[in-house]
Amino acid sequence: MEIKTPEFKASSRIALEDVSLQKALGNLRDGFPQKRAAAVARMPEFETLRDQARDLKNHTIEHLDYYLEQFETNVTKHGGQVHWARDGQQAREAILKICQSADAKTVTKGKSMVSEEIALNDYLEENGVQPVETDLGEYILQLREDHPSHIIAPAIHLNLDDVSDIFSKKHGTERTDDPAALMQEAREMLRKQFVGADVGITGANFCVAETGSTIIVTNEGNGDLTQTLPKVHVVITTIDKVVPTLEDMTLYLRLLARSATGQEFTVYNTLSTGPRREEDQDGPDEFHVVLLDNGRSEMVGTDFQDMLRCIRCSACMNHCPVYGSVGGHAYGWVYPGPMGSVLTPKLIGIDKAGHLPNASTFCGTCESVCPVRIPLPKMMRHWREREFEKHLSPTGFRFGLGVWSQFARRPKLYRWLAKLSSLSLKTLSGKKGRLKSLPLKNGWTAWRDLPAPQGGTFMDQWKKEQGNKQHKGGQQ
Amino acid sequence: MSQNARDQILGNIRRGLGRGELSQQAQTQLRERIGQHPRHTIPARGQLDAEGQVALFRSMAEEAAAELIDIDSLEKLPIAVADFLQQNQLKQLLRGSDAALEALDWGPLEGIKVESRPVQAGDPISLTLSFAGIAETGTLMLHSGPNSPTTMNFLTDIHLVALRQSQIVGFYEQAWQQLRETVGENWPRTVNMITGPSRSADIEQRLQMGAHGPKRLVIFMIND
Numbered sequence: 001m002e003i004k005t006p007e008f009k010a011s012s013r014i015a016l017e018d019v020s021l022q023k024a025l026g027n028l029r030d031g032f033p034q035k036r037a038a039a040v041a042r043m044p045e046f047e048t049l050r051d052q053a054r055d056l057k058n059h060t061i062e063h064l065d066y067y068l069e070q071f072e073t074n075v076t077k078h079g080g081q082v083h084w085a086r087d088g089q090q091a092r093e094a095i096l097k098i099c100q101s102a103d104a105k106t107v108t109k110g111k112s113m114v115s116e117e118i119a120l121n122d123y124l125e126e127n128g129v130q131p132v133e134t135d136l137g138e139y140i141l142q143l144r145e146d147h148p149s150h151i152i153a154p155a156i157h158l159n160l161d162d163v164s165d166i167f168s169k170k171h172g173t174e175r176t177d178d179p180a181a182l183m184q185e186a187r188e189m190l191r192k193q194f195v196g197a198d199v200g201i202t203g204a205n206f207c208v209a210e211t212g213s214t215i216i217v218t219n220e221g222n223g224d225l226t227q228t229l230p231k232v233h234v235v236i237t238t239i240d241k242v243v244p245t246l247e248d249m250t251l252y253l254r255l256l257a258r259s260a261t262g263q264e265f266t267v268y269n270t271l272s273t274g275p276r277r278e279e280d281q282d283g284p285d286e287f288h289v290v291l292l293d294n295g296r297s298e299m300v301g302t303d304f305q306d307m308l309r310c311i312r313c314s315a316c317m318n319h320c321p322v323y324g325s326v327g328g329h330a331y332g333w334v335y336p337g338p339m340g341s342v343l344t345p346k347l348i349g350i351d352k353a354g355h356l357p358n359a360s361t362f363c364g365t366c367e368s369v370c371p372v373r374i375p376l377p378k379m380m381r382h383w384r385e386r387e388f389e390k391h392l393s394p395t396g397f398r399f400g401l402g403v404w405s406q407f408a409r410r411p412k413l414y415r416w417l418a419k420l421s422s423l424s425l426k427t428l429s430g431k432k433g434r435l436k437s438l439p440l441k442n443g444w445t446a447w448r449d450l451p452a453p454q455g456g457t458f459m460d461q462w463k464k465e466q467g468n469k470q471h472k473g474g475q476q
Numbered sequence: 477m478s479q480n481a482r483d484q485i486l487g488n489i490r491r492g493l494g495r496g497e498l499s500q501q502a503q504t505q506l507r508e509r510i511g512q513h514p515r516h517t518i519p520a521r522g523q524l525d526a527e528g529q530v531a532l533f534r535s536m537a538e539e540a541a542a543e544l545i546d547i548d549s550l551e552k553l554p555i556a557v558a559d560f561l562q563q564n565q566l567k568q569l570l571r572g573s574d575a576a577l578e579a580l581d582w583g584p585l586e587g588i589k590v591e592s593r594p595v596q597a598g599d600p601i602s603l604t605l606s607f608a609g610i611a612e613t614g615t616l617m618l619h620s621g622p623n624s625p626t627t628m629n630f631l632t633d634i635h636l637v638a639l640r641q642s643q644i645v646g647f648y649e650q651a652w653q654q655l656r657e658t659v660g661e662n663w664p665r666t667v668n669m670i671t672g673p674s675r676s677a678d679i680e681q682r683l684q685m686g687a688h689g690p691k692r693l694v695i696f697m698i699n700d
Contacts, residue, residue, distance in 0.1 A: 027681040045519045052516045065489045066498050066506050078663065084482040136687055153678065160680050178680045187688060194688075196599045210510050211663060221689020224630045226481070230665075239485060242508075245513040245653045253566040254519070261677075264536065265613035268689065269669035276665055279622035282594040284664050293485045302491030365630035389501075 001119055003145050003348055005332035008355035015326040024157050024326050028150075031086055032318035035202040035262025036369065043258065054373040056248055057309035061300065067242045068291070074212025078274030079420070086209040088118035091292045095120065095201070095234055098288055099129045102232045104198035110205030110216060110223035113133035113151050113312065114236050116334045120201075131201075132193045135221035136186055143170045149328030149336065152260055152314045157327050174338045187379040190222070200226040200284070200307035204237035205311070206290070210245040213288060217256060224270050233272065233284040238292045240308040252311055255371035262281060295347055303382040307342050309372040316366035316376060322359050329355060338366035338376045345383050354392050357383035374376060415459055422453040483663030486644035497557040505559040515649050522612040529530075529611040533644050534697070536614025540672030541685060542693045551580065553638055557603060560636065560694065563618050564596040570595055570632065571603040595627035603636040606695075607658075608651040609644040615671045616695070617651045629668050635690040637670075640698045 004011065005333045015021055040046045060067055074081040085091035099107060107124065109115065109131050121142075133142040137155035141148060142168045155163075163182055168175035202223050210235060214235045216223045227233045243249050257263040276283030299305055317323040317337025328336035333353075335343050342358035357380035366376045387393055388401075407414045415442030422456035429452035431436050437445045445452055455461070489564040490496055498506070524532060533544040534544060545554045561569060569585065571577060582590065595602060604624050616637055620626045629635060645651050647670075655667065675687030685691060 024680070031681045043519060044646050045517050055517070061495065063498065063502075063506055065486045065493075066488065066503060066537045068489075070506075072508070078665075084485055086481045086484055090481055134688065135678070138675045140678070153681070155678050156681070158680075162677050179602070179682050180684050181520035182492035182679060183676060183687060191597050210513065213667075219674070220676045221630050222687065224626075225688055228626050228630060239489075247511055247513045247515050247583055247649055250648045250652070251516040264540070265615055265669075265671045267540070267671050267674060269615075269671075271667040271669075272668075273663055273665055277662075279621075279624065280665060281625040282627050283620060290483075293481070293488070297485050297492065301494060302492070305492070327563075327639050352681065403668070 001116055001334055003333050003352060005344060005348065005353045005356065008018070008330060011330040011332060012128060012326040012359070015330045020159055021157055021296070021327055022160075024159050025324060028153070028156050028318065029324045032260075032262065034312075036315060036318070037260040037262075039258040039264060040142055041231075042264075043254075046255075046258070049251060049255055050371055050373055053251055053311075054309065055467075056243070056251060057372050060243060060248075061225055061305060061308050063242075063243070064300065066279065067244055068239060070209040070244075070289075071207050071212055071242050073283045074209065075274070075287075075289055078212050080212065080289060082276045083288060083290045085290055085292045085294075087294055088292070091118050091236065091294075092123045094288075094290050095236065096124065096127050096129070097230060098234055098286075099124065099199050100127075102198050102286070103336060104129055104232070106193065106197050107199040107201055108132050108193055108197040108226045108230065109138070109227045110200070110202035110218065111138050112201070112236055113148070113334055116148060116199065116202055116239055117294065118236070118292065121235070126192065127418065132190070132197065133220075134190055134194065135167065136220060136222070138181060139186055139190065140166065144378060147329070148334075150314060150317065151312055151335065151337075151339075163300045171272045173220055194222075194229050195223040197226075197230045197389050199232040199234060200228075200230040201236060202227050204235050204241055205256065206249045207237060207242045207251050207291075208244075208246055208271070209242055211271075211273055213246075213271045215249060215269060215271045218268050219254070219261075219263075219267045221268055227270075227272060228283060231284055231404060232286040232288070233275070235272070235287075236292065237289065238296060240296050240310070252371075256311055256313050259315040259369065259371040262291050299346060304342065304346060304379055306374050307339075307346070307379060309374055309452055310339055310343070311372060312339075313371055314371040316374075317369065319365045320368050321361060321363060321365075336435070338380070341372075342374075342376055342379045342383065345386075348388050350390065351392055354383075354387045356382075389401055415457065418457045418459070422457050425452040426454065428452070497548045513652075518647050518649065519612060524611070524646060526644075529644050529646050530641050532611040532646075533609050533614050534610065536574060537672070538614070540614050541675075542614065542672045542695055544695050544697055546697050546699060548699055550576065550638070550640070553577075554580055554582050555584040555699070556696055557636065557700060558588070561585070561588055561601070561649075564601075564634070566601055566634075568601055569601055569603060570598070570628060572605055572625075572628065574605050575623075576605060577603075577623075590622075594625040595631040598632065599632050599638065601634040602632040603638070604628050606637050606639040606643065608654060609639045609695075610646075610648055610651050610669075611644055612647050613670050613671055615648075617654065618668045618670065619659075620666045621664060626666055626668070630671065630689050632690055633686075634692045634694065635655070635670075635673075636694045636696065638696045638698060642700050652687070
């Protein structure tokens with residue numbers, strides 16, 4: 001997928017004025033957050049599980065080398081094969097080689113963001129292997145030559161009309177706007193592909209060191225058909241997906257569906273361990289796991305290590321006011337939303353992805369819903385610091401920051417100025433308490449009024465609060 | 477290249493962690509943890525008495541749009557299946573060849589084409605046994621084996637599953653433990669946890685049932 005992250009600002013502007021996109025994003029804002037909240041309310045242990053999930057991921061990362069080796073040993077023990085890949089090129093080559101040795105013409109694919117990360121489809125096509133996406137959302141996107149805009153709901157940027165149009169065009173069928181009929185159409189078209197494919201490629205939600213298993217979590221059952229019917233099953237996944245045991249995996253499964261779609265449990269949670277056994281009647285003859293690094297091992301021991309805890313549930317983007325306004329495509333690459341704003345700069349470079357960690361209101365909702373409690377705002381701040389250190393931020397911004405820091409280092413002057421500007425804004429705003437325009441602030445006032453400060457600076461209020469507390473404390 | 481990649485990745489991780497390969501003692505501790513596979517917090521809802529678990533399984537499975545049919549004993553399964561096929565005007569059935577199924581009297585299915593083989597595209601309906609039922613989310617656990625082709629769980633339009641009430645456990649970890657005890661060293665190629673029939677909300681976030689897997693999941697609940 002072509003990197004368009006440097007165009008974030010322009011893409012966002014277009015996205016905000018795209019009526020059809022805004023309608024589609026409404027479906028997201030009105031759906032996932034409410035469903036998650038309802039599921040969490042039904043699980044009183046949820047917060048405890050989040051703590052345990054965070055701690056266990058930390059333990060796993062602290063011993064990642066050991067658990068990866070255990071995983072490999074157990075994949076091999078059950079007759080599978082692990083292929084280690086430093087980068088996208090090595091992963092693509094490994095997968096193509098497997099396809100070629102199976103003499104593959106077509107491969108079916110379950111939904112995998114890692115395969116998007118390494119642009120696998122283009123590479124296979126260039127080399128004479130036809131990939132067929134089987135997840136309904138991904139299938140729609142492949143017909144449209146489009147890309148996912150969300151990590152679990154890839155076609156969230158589209159409306160029913162878009163699907164009706166592309167299906168009638170590509171399938172040569174009568175146009176229908178009944179979603180059930182459209183899904184039935186996809187079901188019938190893909191059935192032939194499932195049966196005819198030579199290789200099936202899926203991702204993995206987790207890799208279990210104890211058994212050498214990978215697990216996929218799907219509602220449609222496409223991933224299961226993808227990995228059951230062809231002669232060869234290839235799993236493309238990354239080194240941060242490993243967990244020690246089945247019990248550890250279960251901890252994450254309890255959090256994953258609830259955080260993602262608000263379901264109690266996803267319909268199909270399927271564990272794969274090696275190829276078919278001699279006495280089995282079906283299942284693939286070969287089982288390969290391509291274990292991709294692509295810069296992740298370099299995050300260990302850095303400010304960004306906590307990002308390796310991510311289980312790709314999408315709760316952060318589902319609750320993000322920025323994602324909810326501009327959608328996933330504006331982010332310009334594979335991983336959108338808050339998790340993408342932290343991960344993307346690592347994967348493609350802060351020079352290209354500098355806008356992303358800046359596109360945050362730091363409201364903190366992402367961290368508050370993250371099942372493994374990743375401090376996403378803190379890490380976005382780290383990226384802003386790196387960007388500043390590398391002199392990548394715009395001149396105007398650097399100048400402004402320089403001026404501000406002169407004052408910030410003189411607290412008395414700073415507080416006096418804060419008081420002065422607070423009072424002036426209040427006076428200027430008059431009885432309404434709001435300002436319609438302000439010099440240098442039209443980025444805000446073009447869209448909405450600026451509420452003027454009412455009742456003292458932060459420091460004034462803080463001192464008053466502290467005084468009150470002490471006063472109350474003295475009475476007890 | 478691949479061996480090289482492996483060393484580079486593991487080397488990077490160790491460098492990041494500020495250490496070399498783990499000491500033998502540390503490795504032993506981690507190996508023991510895997511062997512003991514400790515449980516995390518188990519939700520209270522998974523820890524009811526046997527009767528409560530059956531009731532919870534039932535309500536959670538139905539919430540996930542599975543259909544439940546109660547029968548008195550495993551012996552009544554063939555007649556219940558025959559009724560179902562008749563009601564749905566189906567003339568064929570694929571079923572697992574597990575010993576427990578083979579031992580039943582399939583007389584009631586006279587006139588129905590019954591086979592035990594992997595599913596091919598177009599086969600309408602399959603019948604399998606379940607390994608366990610998990611009450612906390614109304615989930616079935618099935619696993620592959622010589623008598624239970626995995627395609628039976630995914631490629632037909634209707635999947636019938638026989639589940640004895642005594643197989644219902646409260647929470648997932650109990651099912652994993654039972655599986656470890658049952659299969660020993662012969663770990664199955666696949667374990668399928670299934671909660672209701674196939675679905676998708678990929679078009680406008682509107683939930684539609686019957687995506688690529690079975691459109692209907694019917695559980696015959698055997699009161700034993």
